[in-house]
Amino acid sequence: MGWVKDWNTKAACRGADPDDLFVQGAAQNRAKAVCGGCPVRAECLADALDSRVEFGVWGGMTERERRALLRRRPQVTSWRRLLATAKAAYEVESAATAARRAARGGPAARPVEQVEPVGPVEPAPVIGAA
Template sequence: MPLPPWGSLDSGEDGAGMGWVTDWSAQAACRTTDPDELFVQGAAQNRAKAVCTGCPVRTECLADALDNRVEFGVWGGMTERERRALLRRRPLVTSWRRLLETARSEYERSCGPLVAGADELDFEEMEAEDAGGVTAGPVDRRYAVDPGDRPYAAGPGDRRYAAVG
């Protein structure tokens, strides 16, 4: 099963892999990070975004930042510039939480139930086996979001997406 765009497949005791988490900040990967490291400029933003990689509540964090028009810092793996660009491209979205929650549900429905511990699998190795031993590199999975359309899983190069994973 492919890794979901929001990060981990963990469905452990904290419930992060089970539906939408409303109190997401308590489970965020950045909760032990110095907050100043998430409010940086230039190349340092890439290091800040790396903190979000694999975060079990990345989507919730991003939805909160988009819905509340948070202007500064890295939230949900996106810089303020990336979030502003997304908001400009999708002005008709009234609830990013609803949109991203629906996208997650659609993804889970299409891929089947999440399996506890599946995030420990080596997906690149599995993809290499499927491709006859050739690894093309990490797979970039994102949700495409078009006003009026249902969310769908988009691949690399599809310009109609919201980076949530």
């Protein structure tokens, strides 16, 4: 997919009520769940980190998580460059893995039922639902 410059037009939260993304406490987990499958999560996070956005959930991270990351990695001058490089490497590795599986005669990806869940699997909450 590559790096998406107009990420906000493709974000999973683009139709969400902004009040649901600028929340505190347990409500942050609901906001972060929206980011889980977002195709532009890295772009969103990079923008928030580079711009030092102080409030809200961006790229699946709360303001507290972003502040902690910025403190741990003060040497990073461009989160966009760092995350774009990581995303490109991931996409290359994913393509190589799919090619190896196909060469062995297997599916490009494992069927979902073969993937072991890490913990209890719960459906993602819908933002704005009561």
